Amino acid sequence: MMPRRPAPRVAEPEVCSPVTCKDCGIYGLCREVNGPDVDLRLLETIVRNRKVFKRGELLYRIGEPLRAVYAIRCGSIKSYVLTNDGRVQITGFHITGEVLGLGAIVTNQYMSEARALETTMVCEVPIDVLEAYSAEVPSIRQQMLKILSQEILDNQELMLLLGKKNADERLATFLLSLSRRFQKRSYSPSQFNLSMSRSDIGNYLGMAEETVCRVFTRFQDDGLIATERRRVQLLDQDRLTSIARG
Amino acid sequence: MMPRRPAPRVAEPEVCSPVTCKDCGIYGLCREVNGPDVDLRLLETIVRNRKVFKRGELLYRIGEPLRAVYAIRCGSIKSYVLTNDGRVQITGFHITGEVLGLGAIVTNQYMSEARALETTMVCEVPIDVLEAYSAEVPSIRQQMLKILSQEILDNQELMLLLGKKNADERLATFLLSLSRRFQKRSYSPSQFNLSMSRSDIGNYLGMAEETVCRVFTRFQDDGLIATERRRVQLLDQDRLTSIARG
């Protein structure tokens, strides 16, 4: 085997610090639409209903009656769907500030399953509270539409990836997408911790765990990234972007 | 090569007859929610704005400002997304009664591109009309959420297929899904015409055109279906179902 360039040491990642509720998706959107004088009753409800899920714990299952939607304050969550013979397709990884469970609003049943990837604090918004306010406050309806619509966009991107991209393009796309989302939340876009396993990444990207490893290794050999287990540093975003190809 | 069982002759398909506007998705949902006494002004607008697209004509492009949503009265349409280097992933085939373009409601830009697969008549609902009524009529908001949410469900099913199923499972899933949708619209669930090419099917299912052909042939040899070009008859739905695997 070729001698591999020693991996540059990766710096310490930011700690997942407790964040103020300003980072919570629901709050942010309320505020954006309504200005600083937004009616704060919903917000109070949200802030009061904190809840913590430990790694591996289930937020909800497919088909369960909709009880609440969740805004992530800190941590990360995967959601996934299942074939009836038990195969799993992870449909999304969700990080701080993102909102889960809204898809269930129409059928009153969750359409996917959600599980914490690490210790995760969420704001639990009971559905009756949300509905009461959405009836009164147009901005909340707006924001619900926005979240649903973002989900459709994300899904389209994933379908494109699953249907038309090869292994390298998939991983590059994945890393850049994570990077962009971290940046949006004011974390470092070039250096972060993955909270999901190689196996989860492979499942999400439609490739085997082993292939994920090999591509990680190759990217590192090529000087595109530095990795050490779940710590990743992007060294050449431009080249990654040209590999990812839209 | 093994001598192939002669394909049972496929019966004539139903003609795509002009349908009354009762089959149109918007109408149906209005009526469902509001009962027969629904305010008919929106409906009148819809009925007046008929439009015909010929095979290959474009309804809208990605990024174009949202002008209208479309309810298909007769015919079929494909929608798709693109990589920035020009690769295409078809994200859905739409038939009579289904509604397109609603995803654009939030950003006011279409998120995908839509093209007629055959001569297709649609009801064009200008977006300002739709928005005016959705502000007034709660049932229209309901129904918009329902359509978006159905789109998310469909996308999840496709992601599962693209990420976790093999060629046989993909084609079986595809045929059964079409069958179900035709049935819902009161067409024969066991006998129909495909309006899309093998190449489009392959693109949608994430496989090569040639592979689609080969699986069609094998399914026919196994007595699961009868095909002749774009005419398909499902002969053994049970076995197809067990192949499709959820």
Added chain:
DNA sequence: CGGGATCTTGAGCAGGTTCAAATGCTGTGG
């Protein structure tokens, strides 16, 4: 009736999977 598009089939190839095994973390209980 001609020509382009669509569909079908064959043969060889390749990217990615599967199976197997070694190594390295992590966190848990004593």
Added chain:
DNA sequence: CCACAGCATTTGAACCTGCTCAAGATCCCG
């Protein structure tokens, strides 16, 4: 605080599904 069990990651080697390339058959439209 350490040992150990169990899980995650990495790497290798063989294999296989589905792709690519190529050519022929068939259809459809003007």
